[in-house]
Amino acid sequence: MxxxxxxxxxxxxxxxxxxxxxxxxxxxxxxxxxxxxxxxxxxxxxxxxxxxxxxxxxxxxxxxxxxxxxxxxxxxxxxxxxxxxxFTESALFKIKSNLLFEEPQIQNIIKESQARIVTVNKDFFVLEKAGRRSEIELVHRELKPFGIMQFTRSGRIAVxxxxxxxxxxxxxxxxxxxxxxxxxxx
The missing domain is CATH 3.30.70.260 (ACT domain)
Structure with a gap:
């Protein structure tokens, strides 16, 4: 088989x-x-x-x-x-803005995962993480306890x-x- x-x-x-x-x-x-x-x-x-x-x-x-x-x-x-x-994938995470400043662990997640902040306003901030699906899933698991307002992941792009x-x-x-x-x- x-x-x-x-x-x-x-x-x-x-x-x-x-x-x-x-x-x-x-x-x-x-x-x-x-x-x-x-x-x-x-x-x-x-x-x-x-x-x-x-x-x-x-x-x-x-x-x-x-x-x-x-x-x-x-x-x-x-x-x-x-x-x-x-190949790679990309994901966006939308999270409440106050957490960016009140939860030091979120800043550690951003730094360790090499995610990038796309936008910040008074209500929310958006993180972008590109990489392998397993890397994106890890960031998702780490951010989930803080409350993810929205999440979306792209399909694979490859050469x-x-x-x-x-x-x-x-x-x-x-x-x-x-x-x-x-x-x-x-």
Whole structure:
């Protein structure tokens, strides 16, 4: 039996309505929980990128990759282990302002965790902590006894340690589309 690992899936796509729904359905049908999801522009103009984190076996991941790539708007999907990626998350903590000055332990938490104060006003202050999920969870556990007014955490953002061939692949696709278009015009 294969080992369950954490995989970061990078999906390069066109920006079409409903695609995220179809991609998440691929995981849902297999009863696989998406641990983290983020979406943004990619390094290539007009190409968007989903980053999805899941815990599955490599065999499951390979099948899922194939199904994702069968979606019309998907240009290419890649998956990598944690060892093959550089990744981070970000979190915001909203806490009552008086605690910043009245509880020395809060200042210690901020300093030790290397969190940064984003804003302070008379009612609340906001801390930002970037790093691994475990680091963010530690800050959350340490701040919780003081009362967290609001908390939010981003999905994982990641880049691979090795070069991604996506730019070259897209250039080839674009060139082949131009050739096909010019043949159609003839």
């Amino acid at each position: 294969s080992e369950v690992k954490t995989f970061t899936v990078n999906i390069y796509t066109e920006n079409n309505i409903g695609l995220l729904n179809r991609i998440s359905a691929i995981f849902q049908r297999r009863k696989i929980n998406i641990e983290s999801l983020s979406a943004s522009e990619s390094e290539i103009d007009d190409v968007f990128k989903f980053i999805i984190v899941v815990n599955v076996t490599e065999e499951q991941m390979a099948k899922i990759q194939g199904q994702i790539e069968r979606q019309v708007e998907v240009i290419k999907a890649f998956y990598h282990t944690d060892e093959e990626t550089i 691979t340690k090795t070069e991604m061939p996506i730019s070259t692949l897209l250039q080839r696709i674009e060139e082949s589309n131009e050739v096909a278009f010019s043949k159609d015009q003839s």
